[in-house]
Amino acid sequence: MSSRKGRPVRPSMRNRPHRSRSWEDPERMMEIETGRHTKLKNCCRSVATFMCTQVGVGGIIVGYAIVGAFGFMALETQDDSVADTVLKSVELARVRTADQLYSDYTEYQFNETEWIMKANVSLYAFQKDVVDAVKKGYDGRTSKEQWNFPAALMFTLSIFTMIGYGNLVPRTEWGKVITIFYAVFGIPLYILYFMNMGKALASIFKWMYIKLNSCNVVPQDEGGGTGQGSSSYRSRSGDEEDDDETIIVPSSASIYVLFSYICVGTIMFAEWEGWEYLDSVYFCVTSLCKIGLGDFVPDHYILLGTNIDESEEGNQTKLVINFIYLLLGLGLVAMCYNLLKEEVLAKMKQLKTDVKDVFHYVRHECTCADCK
Amino acid sequence: MSDLEYEQNLWPRIKSAFRVLVAFTFSHVGVCGLVVGYIICGAFLFQMMESHEVEPMLKEVRQLREETAEKLLSIVLKSNTLEEEEFFRLANVAIQNYTYEIVNAISDGYDGEPKPKPLNWTKKADSIDRKEMPWSFTGGFLYSLTVITTIGYGNYAPKTAQGKAMTILYGIIGMPLFLLYLSNIGDILARGFKWTFSRCCQCNWTFIKRRRIDENGEVIEEPAQEEEEQITVPISLCLTLMVGYIWGGGLLFAEWEKWSVLDASYFCFISLSTIGFGDLVPGEAVAAESLEDAIQYSFVFCSLYLLLGMALIAMCFNLMQEEVIAKVRVCGRRLGCAR
Numbered sequence: 001m002s003s004r005k006g007r008p009v010r011p012s013m014r015n016r017p018h019r020s021r022s023w024e025d026p027e028r029m030m031e032i033e034t035g036r037h038t039k040l041k042n043c044c045r046s047v048a049t050f051m052c053t054q055v056g057v058g059g060i061i062v063g064y065a066i067v068g069a070f071g072f073m074a075l076e077t078q079d080d081s082v083a084d085t086v087l088k089s090v091e092l093a094r095v096r097t098a099d100q101l102y103s104d105y106t107e108y109q110f111n112e113t114e115w116i117m118k119a120n121v122s123l124y125a126f127q128k129d130v131v132d133a134v135k136k137g138y139d140g141r142t143s144k145e146q147w148n149f150p151a152a153l154m155f156t157l158s159i160f161t162m163i164g165y166g167n168l169v170p171r172t173e174w175g176k177v178i179t180i181f182y183a184v185f186g187i188p189l190y191i192l193y194f195m196n197m198g199k200a201l202a203s204i205f206k207w208m209y210i211k212l213n214s215c216n217v218v219p220q221d222e223g224g225g226t227g228q229g230s231s232s233y234r235s236r237s238g239d240e241e242d243d244d245e246t247i248i249v250p251s252s253a254s255i256y257v258l259f260s261y262i263c264v265g266t267i268m269f270a271e272w273e274g275w276e277y278l279d280s281v282y283f284c285v286t287s288l289c290k291i292g293l294g295d296f297v298p299d300h301y302i303l304l305g306t307n308i309d310e311s312e313e314g315n316q317t318k319l320v321i322n323f324i325y326l327l328l329g330l331g332l333v334a335m336c337y338n339l340l341k342e343e344v345l346a347k348m349k350q351l352k353t354d355v356k357d358v359f360h361y362v363r364h365e366c367t368c369a370d371c372k
Numbered sequence: 373m374s375d376l377e378y379e380q381n382l383w384p385r386i387k388s389a390f391r392v393l394v395a396f397t398f399s400h401v402g403v404c405g406l407v408v409g410y411i412i413c414g415a416f417l418f419q420m421m422e423s424h425e426v427e428p429m430l431k432e433v434r435q436l437r438e439e440t441a442e443k444l445l446s447i448v449l450k451s452n453t454l455e456e457e458e459f460f461r462l463a464n465v466a467i468q469n470y471t472y473e474i475v476n477a478i479s480d481g482y483d484g485e486p487k488p489k490p491l492n493w494t495k496k497a498d499s500i501d502r503k504e505m506p507w508s509f510t511g512g513f514l515y516s517l518t519v520i521t522t523i524g525y526g527n528y529a530p531k532t533a534q535g536k537a538m539t540i541l542y543g544i545i546g547m548p549l550f551l552l553y554l555s556n557i558g559d560i561l562a563r564g565f566k567w568t569f570s571r572c573c574q575c576n577w578t579f580i581k582r583r584r585i586d587e588n589g590e591v592i593e594e595p596a597q598e599e600e601e602q603i604t605v606p607i608s609l610c611l612t613l614m615v616g617y618i619w620g621g622g623l624l625f626a627e628w629e630k631w632s633v634l635d636a637s638y639f640c641f642i643s644l645s646t647i648g649f650g651d652l653v654p655g656e657a658v659a660a661e662s663l664e665d666a667i668q669y670s671f672v673f674c675s676l677y678l679l680l681g682m683a684l685i686a687m688c689f690n691l692m693q694e695e696v697i698a699k700v701r702v703c704g705r706r707l708g709c710a711r
Binding site: 090094095097098101102105112115116119120123124126127130131134137138139140158159162163164165166169173176177179180183187278279281282285286289290291292293294295359362363366 | 444470641642646
């Protein structure tokens, strides 16, 4: 639906550069003056539709994520949740181990080596319990501490973007069932956002690219220079109809944009989280590629024994910023995908004709040589 | 003259040979082979880069345990007056710290001691079989697969710098390759499925044709082939197929890994939608029984299930897209008629 609504956006985008260019033509000034009112109206309308579609879809996505976050928070923080029982079991194991140590102590009171061996055995048993508990999701927090709002928001984001970090997962049965349904509805919605965002960003980027290009070219023209740029500009403005169709943003430009976005993210996360730069790049790339290994997650909770509560506030804003970073970044990836696809298709067409020409030429040469 | 003829025939022949070669590399078998070969290469690479990183981690945890034991001993010696309360308090603190250390070690990649050998503590056993390392060949295979399919379970993750850099490069090259595989295999599966479907419906076929003629009131002789092109598989069938595949996989994994059916279906769904949380990963339950071969088999089975399943889902999307487009076209035609 909204992808179809998005279509009227493009003509207006296309018109803008011509309009700015035609300012230089005195003959056209009159025409523009008369048509300005309707054009302004059209422009307003297209801007309105633009806001409706792109921002609308973005809003739906964000709303869906927030609703999901509250839903999962409610589901996973019930009284008998798995995280809490695991927490209790670890507590129990610790008390049991201490008991064991004490009874060992009373038994082997003054035989140190013997006691250390016994302690090691009981510690090993305890360690195994802890490893099992960690595999079941133990990280020293109750379910309410685990499922705070930003974490739940990241969880819902990781579902419908198909990243799937897996640092926070549903443990209850209902949580799992709801996750499946949440994904079934969320993923198409996200794909809609992805397509929409990709198209819009691509057209904006293209427009900016063209504008920048023409800005560079125009002064040369006025200066009377007959360089390469001005001639190409003239030839381009000659057939204005399919002007934009033929201009293809080079892949290097879109890749630079993506690269700089990853760089910004890298520096941001490296500064905040105290990661190394390689780790930070690794996180950004695996997230934006939707792999989401989940070994690095911003504010991945690591037990330090103390100062659990201190950094809670800062972490939550970080998680929200991370949410925005990812959502925007995925849109940017979609943009690059769109632009690259366009370019690759054009290149393929070119290659096809080239190869055909080469074969034709070679065959021609060969037959000529044979004739002689 | 024969030479000339030969020369003249040579170019088309080279051309066609070249074309065949290119077509083959991009054909179904070629792409399949390419993807599998790429994954195998990745498995070897990651295995090479990551295997030796496990041993220090085991040593570290062992050292931690011994330190904790020493600390406990010192506590015992200090509280020689045998105040039970005091001892429990101090011991609890020490063990709590030890718990934190273990949890941190696990988040750094420690994955439990392979095969407990009790009563060997004093020996400080250093010999760990290479087989028991987490980055076995099949583990590397599954890891490579999860990277290029963008599932990313994260139960195995690279710990070394070169492993991480390699993952980035490997993913950037591998993902387009896998997309190629998906579109290619999805296409051929869709065509095959459509063909089978149209054959199955052949008996109904003539009936549909006649009805159409009646409706229009005039005889339209449409060639059979064109009709066949227009056959679209109903969306409900595609959905049933996908749900059936996930449910069937759920039953299989439930049997194999001793999960509950809900857990197994959840695993299949999370994997095939490329979310890949990694909270449930094949091989864990079998690992508890410490049957090395069984783990390998379960990894191979999982890889096959994923590769096939993703192609199947691509096929279903292919067919559904076609159906939707056809529906829209029919709608448009009807609207046009109404006007």
